[in-house]
Amino acid sequence: MPLYEFRCTDGDVFEQTHPMDSRPDEVSCPVCGNPSRRRMPAPRLSIAGSAAFGLIDSTRRSAHEPEVVSALPSAPRRAGGGYTSNPLHQKLPRS
Numbered sequence: 001m002p003l004y005e006f007r008c009t010d011g012d013v014f015e016q017t018h019p020m021d022s023r024p025d026e027v028s029c030p031v032c033g034n035p036s037r038r039r040m041p042a043p044r045l046s047i048a049g050s051a052a053f054g055l056i057d058s059t060r061r062s063a064h065e066p067e068v069v070s071a072l073p074s075a076p077r078r079a080g081g082g083y084t085s086n087p088l089h090q091k092l093p094r095s
């Protein structure tokens with residue numbers, strides 16, 4: 001059930017869950033008992049322009065505009081050509 005925000009005539013703000021098909025426009029305040037009107041929910045503008053929004057956009061775009069790749073991604077090169085870059089592994093005995 002969605003969460004609705006109410007504000008009473010005294011200014012108390014509280015939230016209640018109601019079924020979407022029978023959400024009340026007015027309930028009584030749990031603090032003072034005054035009639036409380038349902039408030040409009042704030043638009044979620046903060047997620048616009050975020051990394052999650054960019055990921056959604058690029059995923060949607062890739063459905064009809066796949067990115068063209070001209071070369072394979074290169075594997076990162078390790079310094080020294082060894083198997084590990086941990087300096088403690090240099091002290092291990094060589095066979």
Ligand SMILES: [Zn+2]
Binds near residue numbers: 010
């Ligand atoms: Zn109140």
